[in-house]
Amino acid sequence: MEAASVTAAATPRRSLPGRAWKWLREHAIVIYAAFAIAYMLIPIIVIGVFSFNDPAGKFNYTWQGFSLDSWKDPFGLSALTESFLTSLRLAALSTLGATILGTLIALALVRYEFFGRRTANFLIVIPMATPEVVIGAALLSMFLVYFGAGILGFTSLLIAHIMFSISFVVVVVRSRLIGFDRSLEEAARDLGASPLHTFRLVTLPLMMPGIVAAALLAFALSIDDFVISNFNAGTAITFPLYIYGAAQRGIPVEIYVLATMLFVVTVAAMVLTVWQQRRAERMAEVLAEPEEEPYAGTPAVPPVPGAAGG
Amino acid sequence: MTTLRRRLIPYFLLGPGLIWLILFFVIPIGYMGELSLRTGSLETGFQFDWAWSNFSDSVSRFDTQFGRSFVYAGSATVIALLIAYPLAYAIAFRGGRWKTALLFAVMAPFFTTYLIRTIAWGTILGDTGIVVDTLRFFGILSDDGRLLQTTAAVIAGLTYNFLPFMVLPIYASLERIDTRLIEAAKDLYSSARTAFWRVTLPLSAPGIVAGTLLTFIPAAGDYINAEFLGSTQQSMIGNAIQSLYLNQRDYPTAAALSFVLLAAILIAVFVYIRFAGSESLMGEEAKKA
Numbered sequence: 001m002e003a004a005s006v007t008a009a010a011t012p013r014r015s016l017p018g019r020a021w022k023w024l025r026e027h028a029i030v031i032y033a034a035f036a037i038a039y040m041l042i043p044i045i046v047i048g049v050f051s052f053n054d055p056a057g058k059f060n061y062t063w064q065g066f067s068l069d070s071w072k073d074p075f076g077l078s079a080l081t082e083s084f085l086t087s088l089r090l091a092a093l094s095t096l097g098a099t100i101l102g103t104l105i106a107l108a109l110v111r112y113e114f115f116g117r118r119t120a121n122f123l124i125v126i127p128m129a130t131p132e133v134v135i136g137a138a139l140l141s142m143f144l145v146y147f148g149a150g151i152l153g154f155t156s157l158l159i160a161h162i163m164f165s166i167s168f169v170v171v172v173v174r175s176r177l178i179g180f181d182r183s184l185e186e187a188a189r190d191l192g193a194s195p196l197h198t199f200r201l202v203t204l205p206l207m208m209p210g211i212v213a214a215a216l217l218a219f220a221l222s223i224d225d226f227v228i229s230n231f232n233a234g235t236a237i238t239f240p241l242y243i244y245g246a247a248q249r250g251i252p253v254e255i256y257v258l259a260t261m262l263f264v265v266t267v268a269a270m271v272l273t274v275w276q277q278r279r280a281e282r283m284a285e286v287l288a289e290p291e292e293e294p295y296a297g298t299p300a301v302p303p304v305p306g307a308a309g310g
Numbered sequence: 311m312t313t314l315r316r317r318l319i320p321y322f323l324l325g326p327g328l329i330w331l332i333l334f335f336v337i338p339i340g341y342m343g344e345l346s347l348r349t350g351s352l353e354t355g356f357q358f359d360w361a362w363s364n365f366s367d368s369v370s371r372f373d374t375q376f377g378r379s380f381v382y383a384g385s386a387t388v389i390a391l392l393i394a395y396p397l398a399y400a401i402a403f404r405g406g407r408w409k410t411a412l413l414f415a416v417m418a419p420f421f422t423t424y425l426i427r428t429i430a431w432g433t434i435l436g437d438t439g440i441v442v443d444t445l446r447f448f449g450i451l452s453d454d455g456r457l458l459q460t461t462a463a464v465i466a467g468l469t470y471n472f473l474p475f476m477v478l479p480i481y482a483s484l485e486r487i488d489t490r491l492i493e494a495a496k497d498l499y500s501s502a503r504t505a506f507w508r509v510t511l512p513l514s515a516p517g518i519v520a521g522t523l524l525t526f527i528p529a530a531g532d533y534i535n536a537e538f539l540g541s542t543q544q545s546m547i548g549n550a551i552q553s554l555y556l557n558q559r560d561y562p563t564a565a566a567l568s569f570v571l572l573a574a575i576l577i578a579v580f581v582y583i584r585f586a587g588s589e590s591l592m593g594e595e596a597k598k599a
Contacts, residue, residue: 029396029399029400029404030400030404032396032397032400033396033397033399033400033401033404033412036393036394036396036397037397037412037415037416039393039470040415040416040418040419040470040473040474041415041418042434043419043422043427043430043431043434043470044418044419044422044427044430046430046433046434047422047426047427047430050430050433100326101326101327101330102327104323104324104326104327105323105324105327105328107323108319108320108321108323108324109324111320112319112320112323114317114320114321120324120328123328123331123332123336124331126335127331127335129523129527129575129576129579130527130572130575131527131528131530131531131532131548131571131572131575132528132531133531133532133533133548133551133552133568133571134342134531134568134571134572135335135338137342137551137555137564137565137568138335138338138339138341138342138568139334139338140555141338141341141342141344141345141561141565142334142337142338142341142342144345144561145341145344145345146341159334160334162330162334163330163331163334163335166327166330166331167331170327220420220421223423224420224423224424226424226425226534227531227533227534227548230552230556231552231555231556239423240423240424240425243423243425243426243429244425247425247429247538251429255426256426259422259423259426262421262422262423263418263421263422266421267414267418267421270414270417270421271414274410
């Protein structure tokens with residue numbers, strides 16, 4: 001980014017090439033970033049475009065012609081639809097489990113001093129530093145040695161998905177809890193609320209954006225997981241596992257259609273969450289304004305940075 | 311009584327989650343260790359007999375795959391850093407009102423299935439794709455040259471798939487920088503370049519350390535990119551582990567390989583953090599938490 005300035009012997013004359021060069025120098029990083037963003041979006045665009053393909057054979061690898069056939073009946077392949085539903089069910093259940101377990105851990109880590117905190121922290125971090133293939137292999141080893149291959153299926157997938165999502169939930173919720181104004185809780189207690197009431201009416205609503213962000217992340221991790229599922233699925237087939245199997249036999253266009261639909265729905269959910277959060281913040285600002293005047297300059301509610309993003 | 315109850319509260323909160331992690335992460339690693347010391351075959355069953363030779367045998371059998379994994383993951387990490395840092399910098403300091411939209415674009419790959427993304431790269435880099443055509447036109451690639459099933463394709467796939475993990479932490483650390491520090495450096499007659507190298511870059515070090523780890527670790531264990539974009543000449547250690555576990559069912563060798571991979575990555579991470587300074591990785595978190 002700063003590399004452009006190496007050759008920049010600033011010319012005092014403002015000739016046309018000189019000005020062009022100056023403009024280029026100033027915007028070099030923006031242009032670079034635009035290319036980088038394009039690079040990140042290209043495969044997504046390819047997926048969207050190829051969902052309208054009219055493939056000649058079984059493989060949807062080369063562009064043959066425009067067709068709406070797959071969009072008209074995206075759920076026509078029953079095995080594919082079945083796997084998609086399995087993935088949704090699995091993601092919903094594992095998100096629920098991981099969000100509850102992870103939020104409780106985050107509360108304990110931020111709110112309490114206790115013996116064994118460092119160990120607990122270490123236990124949270126280490127699964128995130130372990131390659132997925134090792135996590136999958138280790139779980140499979142235990143299932144094989146202890147229970148035999150019979151246990152593999154939806155249950156073992158659910159166990160695995162909750163396991164690898166917990167750490168991410170803890171990290172996201174914890175970052176939200178750290179920037180938490182405890183005086184609001186004290187105020188509730190002063191006004192006679194019981195600890196349980198305080199938690200339900202003050203703490204939980206304030207934690208909610210963090211919990212929602214964590215749940216979205218857990219859902220995304222689960223629905224997209226291939227490696228760990230590949231090891232522990234047994235006979236169960238999730239959406240990514242179906243794709244993996246299909247890649248050997250030929251990839252139906254419907255896969256691209258479902259992937260595009262999934263993409264659009266997730267983006268819509270994310271945009272809605274961000275929009276909702278912004279609106280709430282704006283409303284808080286508007287409501288706070290009249291009271292704010294006596295102490296000009298001190299915002300009533302500190303703006304909370306979006307907790308989204310792993 | 312109340313103090314005792316208060317003391318126990320954190321353990322009640324931690325309990326369920328940590329028990330889950332111990333039961334389904336820590337103990338499985340132990341079982342993998344036990345499995346790696348067994349001998350036998352699928353037909354006769356695997357007996358435990360302290361077969362330490364499994365480790366040396368499997369490592370010498372798959373040393374090329376190990377080497378490849380670290381070289382590929384290392385290259386992908388460096389390339390991803392070169393792409394991600396200027397991008398994160400542009401979003402943080404030049405993003406303006408487009409900031410949120412740009413962050414969405416960075417996260418967009420997460421919203422499509424990992425496997426399909428990789429297969430889409432296969433389409434892009436395919437023999438009849440536009441990239442190959444262009445490279446052949448300019449003579450960079452010979453007329454029968456291809457991109458698929460080359461080392462370059464696998465590294466490109468790894469770089470692409472883990473790029474958001476590099477951009478987001480770097481962005482987060484750049485975003486936190488107090489821009490007054492950079493202005494102060496300029497007020498004190500530092501050039502823009504010096505201000506960047508002496509102020510901005512050191513302050514964003516935690517993001518770089520986190521980003522490189524988040525890219526390198528999954529890339530080193532990955533087997534999807536090598537499978538879809540490479541050939542057997544590009545197969546990585548993840549491919550070996552997967553095929554030994556799921557196809558050949560040579561569990562002891564597979565378990566030994568997984569163990570060595572885990573150990574190698576943990577050692578690499580510790581050395582790296584030592585070298586990069588644990589402060590820069592944990593600094594912000596450790597102070598607050």
